[in-house]
Amino acid sequence: MKAYPAVWLTLCLLLIGQATWAGSYIDSAHGDSPDGVNRSATTEYSIGNCAHCHEMHASMEGSEPEPISGAPAPFTLFATNFNTSATSGPYSESDNFCFYCHNNSGSAQQVVNYDYSRVYGCDTFGGPTSIFSAFNQTSYHNLEDIWNFADGNVNFPWFKEYSNPCNACHNPHLAKRNWTDPDNPLLSSISKPSDHFSLWGTTDLMSKYSSYEAPYCSGTANREPGRTAVHDGSKTPDYVGFCTDCHKTGNTIYSTTLLRDLEEINWSSGGDKHGQQSRNGGIDIEEPYASATNSNFVLSCLDCHEPHGAPNIMLIRRRVNGGDLDGTVSSSSNTLGYLCTRCHKDDADAGTGLLNEWKFVHHNSGDAPYPGPSSPCGDCHQPSDCNGSDCNPINCDHCHFHNGNDDWAGTHKSGRITF
Amino acid sequence: MRRAATIVLILAWVILVPLHSIAKVTGPCVNCHTMHNSQAGVSVVAEGPVPCLLNSDCIGCHAGINDGSNTTPYVLMTDSVPIYESTGTEADTNTLAGGNFYWVAISGLDRKGHNVAGVVGLDSTLGNTPPGGVEDPSPSKQLTCAGVNGCHGDRDVYSPYKAMSGAHHNNDMTLWKNGTTLALSYRFLDEVQGLEDTDYEYRPTAQHHNKYYGKDRAGEADRAEGTISSLCGQCHGNFHNGSGEIASGTFGNGVWLRHPTDFDMARAKSRSGGEYAGYNGGTGTGNPYSVVSPVATSDTSTNLNTTVFSGTDDAIVMCLSCHRAHGTPNDAILRWDYKGWPAGGYNGCAICHTEKD
Numbered sequence: 001m002k003a004y005p006a007v008w009l010t011l012c013l014l015l016i017g018q019a020t021w022a023g024s025y026i027d028s029a030h031g032d033s034p035d036g037v038n039r040s041a042t043t044e045y046s047i048g049n050c051a052h053c054h055e056m057h058a059s060m061e062g063s064e065p066e067p068i069s070g071a072p073a074p075f076t077l078f079a080t081n082f083n084t085s086a087t088s089g090p091y092s093e094s095d096n097f098c099f100y101c102h103n104n105s106g107s108a109q110q111v112v113n114y115d116y117s118r119v120y121g122c123d124t125f126g127g128p129t130s131i132f133s134a135f136n137q138t139s140y141h142n143l144e145d146i147w148n149f150a151d152g153n154v155n156f157p158w159f160k161e162y163s164n165p166c167n168a169c170h171n172p173h174l175a176k177r178n179w180t181d182p183d184n185p186l187l188s189s190i191s192k193p194s195d196h197f198s199l200w201g202t203t204d205l206m207s208k209y210s211s212y213e214a215p216y217c218s219g220t221a222n223r224e225p226g227r228t229a230v231h232d233g234s235k236t237p238d239y240v241g242f243c244t245d246c247h248k249t250g251n252t253i254y255s256t257t258l259l260r261d262l263e264e265i266n267w268s269s270g271g272d273k274h275g276q277q278s279r280n281g282g283i284d285i286e287e288p289y290a291s292a293t294n295s296n297f298v299l300s301c302l303d304c305h306e307p308h309g310a311p312n313i314m315l316i317r318r319r320v321n322g323g324d325l326d327g328t329v330s331s332s333s334n335t336l337g338y339l340c341t342r343c344h345k346d347d348a349d350a351g352t353g354l355l356n357e358w359k360f361v362h363h364n365s366g367d368a369p370y371p372g373p374s375s376p377c378g379d380c381h382q383p384s385d386c387n388g389s390d391c392n393p394i395n396c397d398h399c400h401f402h403n404g405n406d407d408w409a410g411t412h413k414s415g416r417i418t419f
Numbered sequence: 420m421r422r423a424a425t426i427v428l429i430l431a432w433v434i435l436v437p438l439h440s441i442a443k444v445t446g447p448c449v450n451c452h453t454m455h456n457s458q459a460g461v462s463v464v465a466e467g468p469v470p471c472l473l474n475s476d477c478i479g480c481h482a483g484i485n486d487g488s489n490t491t492p493y494v495l496m497t498d499s500v501p502i503y504e505s506t507g508t509e510a511d512t513n514t515l516a517g518g519n520f521y522w523v524a525i526s527g528l529d530r531k532g533h534n535v536a537g538v539v540g541l542d543s544t545l546g547n548t549p550p551g552g553v554e555d556p557s558p559s560k561q562l563t564c565a566g567v568n569g570c571h572g573d574r575d576v577y578s579p580y581k582a583m584s585g586a587h588h589n590n591d592m593t594l595w596k597n598g599t600t601l602a603l604s605y606r607f608l609d610e611v612q613g614l615e616d617t618d619y620e621y622r623p624t625a626q627h628h629n630k631y632y633g634k635d636r637a638g639e640a641d642r643a644e645g646t647i648s649s650l651c652g653q654c655h656g657n658f659h660n661g662s663g664e665i666a667s668g669t670f671g672n673g674v675w676l677r678h679p680t681d682f683d684m685a686r687a688k689s690r691s692g693g694e695y696a697g698y699n700g701g702t703g704t705g706n707p708y709s710v711v712s713p714v715a716t717s718d719t720s721t722n723l724n725t726t727v728f729s730g731t732d733d734a735i736v737m738c739l740s741c742h743r744a745h746g747t748p749n750d751a752i753l754r755w756d757y758k759g760w761p762a763g764g765y766n767g768c769a770i771c772h773t774e775k776d
């Protein structure tokens with residue numbers, strides 16, 4: 001009888017050992033035996049088998065299975081990895097190897113993936129239903145721009161001429177199926193481009209920033225990313241550290257979509273106030289931030305942005321801080337305010353006016369940068385937008401953008417950092 | 420003194436000569452030959468005389484059950500299923516380095532062996548066209564054991580029997596087979612080099628196995644003559660060599676279009692997160708040799724390669740790293756059940772692709 005504890009201990013050690021020995025690929029989303037890769041033309045291979053993506057000799061029984069035949073492709077894939085001629089969207093399936101499956105009408109496999117707003121932002125319906133459709137929205141993470149930036153980059157030596165731009169952020173042999181358990185960061189799907197052979201975000205979490213406050217998820221009942229009560233970022237990968245592997249000061253990244261270089265993100269204490277820069281003055285904030293014990297909040301990039309594509313410009317999420325945006329953000333008028341008002345008080349929130357009007361914040365709150373309002377109104381507003389006592393809002397992005405300030409306001413500028 | 424020296428020389432002769440003759444055909448001629456294809460008025464070979472006065476065809480001699488003591492390698496079992504286990508290397512297996520034709524010949528499963536004439540009929544899918552084939556052999560004729568359409572023997576001679584002329588009688592498995600003659604070719608694969616395990620890899624271990632010759636190529640068009648993979652490439656050409664067929668960019672420094680062979684894995688040790696340095700559970704220096712997924716070497720000495728990453732070009736990927744030549748229970752004559760993995764099967768790929776497990 002005394003042998004039983006020893007037997008159990010031995011069994012436990014063996015089982016734990018087995019778990020430890022389990023390698024990385026079969027733990028990944030693609031290598032998962034019941035739910036991994038499973039090309040419709042190669043179902044004789046076990047689900048998760050390499051053959052669903054790779055053809056070792058560009059031949060199986062003397063021919064190439066669907067969907068693509070012809071010359072062998074780099075990395076022994078069944079099709080070309082990325083079409084570098086696809087300089088902008090909309091993309092077609094053959095432009096990117098991943099789209100043969102991450103596409104709800106994919107010709108190799110059909111994989112449903114929802115956007116960040118739905119999986120981690122608690123939306124229950126709507127939005128794209130695949131990565132392919134996510135990229136084919138108003139704004140998207142331009143794949144060729146990623147490829148251009150990564151190819152030859154000394155910090156990403158693993159990235160080759162024939163690499164797939166998706167791999168800049170994902171290692172397909174490591175990435176896990178995180179949507180199945182959104183608040184479990186151990187199920188990371190991302191790898192920093194400078195550390196491609198490791199998963200990012202399993203232990204590097206937003207909680208490292210002491211003043212991170214997770215936004216609401218399902219209404220005001222719970223928090224992102226997994227509709228739990230946890231709000232300190234310990235369930236959210238450090239997306240700041242992840243995104244700034246590329247989008248950081250000193251990295252010039254040209255945007256084919258915007259026809260200019262992207263703003264270089266400085267999320268440090270010397271950069272944006274949405275980052276670690278100390279706030280200077282009131283910010284007329286809403287919940288859950290207004291009542292949070294933290295202050296000087298540091299945001300996660302994905303609190304506002306989708307990683308793949310969005311129906312709004314600048315990859316802006318369609319749902320933020322527990323609610324849908326009230327309108328589509330475009331490059332015209334002040335529609336960016338639909339994003340801002342998810343966390344900051346517009347005139348409707350302040351009880352002084354309408355949705356997406358911002359007179360209170362800018363002119364009437366206790367710490368308004370342009371109290372009064374300043375006069376003459378026409379210095380900032382179009383005279384035709386004013387009726388003598390009130391003016392229509394001006395575009396937010398005159399002053400509010402990464403690295404922004406209010407120099408645009410000319411003699412009325414406050415000197416504050418405005419992002 | 421002279422008498423003593425003579426005795427020593429005689430003793431040396433007695434000791435060394437038998438060693439020098441390991442695997443050379445021995446015994447009465449009648450074991451293999453018949454002068455008139457007739458014995459007591461009955462035909463020895465019912466179908467008619469066999470060339471070279473042989474009393475059987477190739478498979479007639481090479482069919483049987485391996486038990487570790489047989490000097491004739493048996494490549495076909497007919498009466499019972501060979502014991503292969505997961506990799507054909509386990510301690511209770513009875514197949515050899517080339518596997519066994521049982522599954523293609525007796526089970527009738529085309530994908531599990533080479534469809535050699537006299538062993539099994541045509542491949543119902545491929546016919547006579549080898550996958551990846553771009554040149555030899557003639558697609559109008561079925562694969563044979565030897566000769567122009569075969570693997571063994573002189574590949575310029577049509578008759579499989581004439582193609583093997585002189586091989587069995589001059590074999591010496593203690594030598595490094597340098598490919599200069601058929602008898603001096605690895606397993607009578609003309610011009611192929613290598614060191615032959617004396618029991619043909621019956622239950623092999625890292626200390627007891629064939630030593631395959633490979634070449635770390637500089638370009639994909641290099642045929643790498645003399646390597647075991649180059650022989651495979653004579654039929655499955657695109658799988659081994661050819662411009663635009665194997666690599667994109669510089670061979671070995673770009674990306675692969677097809678799985679490389681005749682490429683030294685040491686050149687990739689630092690890539691893919693360093694996963695290849697972990698070959699067979701090692702650390703990148705002196706890794707244990709794997710008989711599950713073996714590698715070739717450029718070393719032409721008779722010293723057995725029991726470790727990998729111990730010398731120059733000693734981790735060369737070859738066709739036989741993944742496949743066997745005759746047959747296995749697995750499709751594509753793979754050494755392990757790749758298709759069944761990861762739900763089941765066996766992931767021999769992970770011997771090299773250590774992070775893909």
